[in-house]
Amino acid sequence: MNGSKAPFAVRWRDRRNRILLDQRFHKLAMKFGIGRFFARRSAQKLFDLTAGFIYSQVLAAGIRAGLFEHLAKGPTSPAETARAIGLPDDGTRRLLAASASLDLADKLSDGRFMLGPQGAALLANPGIAAMVRHHDAIYADLADPLKALETRGGGELAKLWDYKGPDQDRPTGETERYTALMTASQDLVAAETLRVFNISGYTRILDIGGGSGRFLTHVATRNANAELHLLDRKTVADLAREALRSHPASHRFTVHGGNFLDAPLPDGCDLITLVRILHDHDDDIVLALLDRISHALRPSRGTLLISEPMADERARSRIGDAYFNIYLHAMGTGRPRTPSELTRFLERTGFSRIRHLSTGMPIATSALVAETR
Secondary structure: OOHHHOOHHHHHHHHHHHHHOOHHHHHHHOOOHHHHHHHHHHHHHHHHHHHHHHHHHHHHHHHHHOHHHHHOOOOEOHHHHHHHHOOOHHHHHHHHHHHHHOOOEEEOOOOOEEEOHHHHHHHHOHHHHHHHHHHHHHHHHOOOHHHHHHOOOOOHHHHHOOOOOOOOOOOOHHHHHHHHHHHHOHHHHHHHHHHHOOOOOOOEEEEEOOOOOHHHHHHHHHOOOOEEEEEEOHHHHHHHHHHHOOOOOHHHEEEEEOOOOOOOOOOOOOEEEEEOOHHHOOHHHHHHHHHHHHHHHHHHOOEEEEEEOOOOOOOOOHHHHHHHHHHHHHHOOOOOOOHHHHHHHHHHOOEEEEEEEOOOOOOOOEEEEEEEO
16 A cells, blocks of 8 residues: 555655655754754664663662662662672672662762662562562573564473463472562552452452462452452462461461362352463463353352453553563463453453453553453
8 A cells, every 4th residue: 555545644654754764854853953852862762772681681680689778778889889789899880870870779979879769669569679580581582582483482481380281299499489479579469459449348259370379368458358269270279378377367268279271160259350360371261261250250240350461552552562462472371462352352251341440550450340241
């Protein structure tokens, strides 16, 4: 399609690209203040894309070295910091300077450093640091990005959790590490989910794929009487029983081990929750699971709560189309879905009164609520 027959959206983008590809335009733009402003802004964006890996490694180095915990104690010199984190003086100065450029640290006029705004946000959300440590696996998979895109899964990230493999008799090291990661990053998701969804009125709640039970412990603080059930693979269920045994409300928890596609679901639940579950699975698995849940909830006319990061309805979604799109490809299963896609899946499997709950942290999670017909 070309010329005047092309849609306007195509024509103006084609015109824009022709202008931006013309070196004469760039020379002319640099002669004017507004042109230089836009040129600098564009160059900075392109540089950030180019340097993104360096930025992420600065963050990883700071986390591994305990830099941000040290900076949180107050102003410190590079020499003091070097002794505290165990790096040579030169390496410490470089790490401090890089961290300050990314707002992870603040440099004072006397040459000392303190914790920066992004560093403070990092320490306030321990799950972020856990995710950064976990990123070693996906960095290894993406060392050759074209090779990674040729084959779905099969790399280091996929080894952390083999959804398609058989369940084991006891937790493996990979299962324990992945469950620990999900636990560490669950608090922010749980807090935001339960801020926008009132869970207090339900009496029998099942969390499918509940991991170590972290989400249900948050539920327990907001609903003092409900029976709380958790279903996950047998190896993970063992970890959940151990984690919940010492909880003050341990008598309210029941842990079930099994595959969510064929294990019996507890009867009489009026709420079932799926927290960061559906985006880990392909469409056929998602539809089969939603159909099971729909039938399980139908007698009690129950409610389903879905909470997970979702793709943006717009074409430009860094969360969905960049991060999770590539991450889940490396994982070997699943994809990010928009709320409208999930809504269609819910309608196909017998749900109605579907509502999208807006959260304040869509980068962490979004939520959908649906009821059985």
